[in-house]
Amino acid sequence: DAGITQSPRHKVTETGTPVTLRCHQTENHRYMYWYRQDPGHGLRLIHYSYGVKDTDKGEVSDGYSVSRSKTEDFLLTLESATSSQTSVYFCAISWGPGGEQYFGPGTRLTVT
Amino acid sequence: GESVGLHLPTLSVQEGDNSIINCAYSNSASDYFIWYKQESGKGPQFIIDIRSNMDKRQGQRVTVLLNKTVKHLSLQIAATQPGDSAVYFCAEKTPDKLVFGAGTILRVKS
Numbered sequence A: 001d002a003g004i005t006q007s008p009r010h011k012v013t014e015t016g017t018p019v020t021l022r023c024h025q026t027e028n029h030r031y032m033y034w035y036r037q038d039p040g041h042g043l044r045l046i047h048y049s050y051g052v053k054d055t056d057k058g059e060v061s062d063g064y065s066v067s068r069s070k071t072e073d074f075l076l077t078l079e080s081a082t083s084s085q086t087s088v089y090f091c092a093i094s095w096g097p098g099g100e101q102y103f104g105p106g107t108r109l110t111v112t
Numbered sequence B: 001g002e003s004v005g006l007h008l009p010t011l012s013v014q015e016g017d018n019s020i021i022n023c024a025y026s027n028s029a030s031d032y033f034i035w036y037k038q039e040s041g042k043g044p045q046f047i048i049d050i051r052s053n054m055d056k057r058q059g060q061r062v063t064v065l066l067n068k069t070v071k072h073l074s075l076q077i078a079a080t081q082p083g084d085s086a087v088y089f090c091a092e093k094t095p096d097k098l099v100f101g102a103g104t105i106l107r108v109k110s
Helices: none
Strands: A004-007 A010-013 A019-025 A031-038 A042-051 A054-057 A064-070 A073-078 A087-094 A107-111 B010-014 B019-024 B032-038 B045-051 B056-058 B062-067 B072-077 B086-093 B098-100 B104-109
Touching: A004 A087, A010 A019, A019 A031, A019 A087, A019 A107, A031 A064, A031 A073, A042 A064, A042 A073, A042 B098, A054 A064, A073 A087, B010 B019, B019 B104, B032 B062, B032 B072, B045 B056, B045 B062, B045 B072, B072 B086
Parallel strands: A010 A107, B010 B104
Antiparallel strands: A004 A019, A019 A073, A031 A042, A031 A087, A042 A054, A064 A073, A087 A107, B019 B072, B032 B045, B032 B086, B056 B062, B062 B072, B086 B098, B086 B104
16 A cells, blocks of 8 residues: 555535545556456446546446546545445556556445 | 455465466457455555567566466465455556456455
8 A cells, every 4th residue: 555545535425415535646657547446346447537637437437537637646525425436446556558557545435 | 355256256274385377368468467466454565567479477476477378367466465365357458548357355264
């Protein structure tokens, strides 16, 4: 987890409220990713970024938006949280596309 | 405990024995593969990788084997230790991202 932090690490929120998760890296990697992890599903890609202000959708992007205004920060926003978004969220970074990814410690989000 | 482990295949081995964890991949054009280890409450950690021009790669106590004919790779852990208990994922490289398998739970019995 060295060089990658996620905040908050745990959050409980109510249905319909907005939530923003933050990923911060000190490694100057170009690519950043947001995944969610649910029982039996492995890691599923939500959104990724290939540079400042450059983002693209992953396989489960509905209900999520992202922003990257600086190399070191990648934000994931749930505009109106739903119970189906209860999950563990991981941020990852890599030098290039499809290369080795380094993961943060995760954020456990519970939507009640 | 970590809820990510629910519904995953489980491999139980005796401490000191060798472990073999298997993974099937889907895309015959995939040219790079990674094995990750995820301990309870933590993010995945890189273990070892292999490119498609290789059949075998060895690390410290770990070996990855790649069989492109049947689209299969395996992770072998020698002399398994209690600290090896975790969920293990394989990942395959598509043109612009990694695709992860669901994972296998490794439990080490002392």
